[in-house]
Amino acid sequence: MDLGLRGRRALVTGGSTGLGFSCAKALAAEGVSVIVASRSAEKLQAAATALGGDAGWIAADVSDTDQVGSVVAEATERLGGLDILIANAGGPPPGTFATTEVEAYEPALRLNLMSTVAMCKAAAPAMQAQRWGRIVAITSLSVRQPMEQLILSNTARAGLTAFLKTMAREVAGDGVTVNSLQPGQHKTDRLTSVYSAEQQVNLAATIPAGFIGDPDDFGQAAAFLCSEQARFITGAAIPVDGGVDRGLQ
Numbered sequence: 001m002d003l004g005l006r007g008r009r010a011l012v013t014g015g016s017t018g019l020g021f022s023c024a025k026a027l028a029a030e031g032v033s034v035i036v037a038s039r040s041a042e043k044l045q046a047a048a049t050a051l052g053g054d055a056g057w058i059a060a061d062v063s064d065t066d067q068v069g070s071v072v073a074e075a076t077e078r079l080g081g082l083d084i085l086i087a088n089a090g091g092p093p094p095g096t097f098a099t100t101e102v103e104a105y106e107p108a109l110r111l112n113l114m115s116t117v118a119m120c121k122a123a124a125p126a127m128q129a130q131r132w133g134r135i136v137a138i139t140s141l142s143v144r145q146p147m148e149q150l151i152l153s154n155t156a157r158a159g160l161t162a163f164l165k166t167m168a169r170e171v172a173g174d175g176v177t178v179n180s181l182q183p184g185q186h187k188t189d190r191l192t193s194v195y196s197a198e199q200q201v202n203l204a205a206t207i208p209a210g211f212i213g214d215p216d217d218f219g220q221a222a223a224f225l226c227s228e229q230a231r232f233i234t235g236a237a238i239p240v241d242g243g244v245d246r247g248l249q
Contacts, residue, residue, distance in 0.1 A: 011084070023138070069118065082126060088138040111156070120167060211242070
């Protein structure tokens, strides 16, 4: 299927590795000009080389909201505009209510809530003016069912989901869609470094689909949400988890 994205321009944060890179890869395959951003210049250079074509990169820490505006502005200038934003960032440290100090919440909120708020504030007005835009945030399945030991992520990403739903309704009439994807377990480098081969088999057995997700499949899901065909999908928070979520909505 031709997604109608050839010639579009995208910024993918957290795009040097993992699910962010898979999103960048899927967009590049559809003819999108892509810039990836993350903290590691070395990983970004490798990612841009792997993406090929005219892929570029910007080293930045999106948890610093002062940097976010500069990243969006630089990407827009280098690409000649911005049509697609994939907002992604790593998760905060694990912890429970009892073990997590109050001071830990603010950096977690900056990383997994305010970074995307700032990106949207910087990128959306130009998308609205051109009457076309796609914003896809990568959150977590924990938004639907809070995960043990992840109180910071549960809190921040739930707040982000509420922000995205509210924003989506406000910009829909301007041709801009705003959605989020909620990944379950995917076979990223991080997962394979944490779980042994035997543990991965056991993990797969807990997933109704019977296997751990392929990051490339996740990237394709993100690319579809950016497509012309997905123009009527907005305000959605979609699990990509092999059936793990038990909720009705």
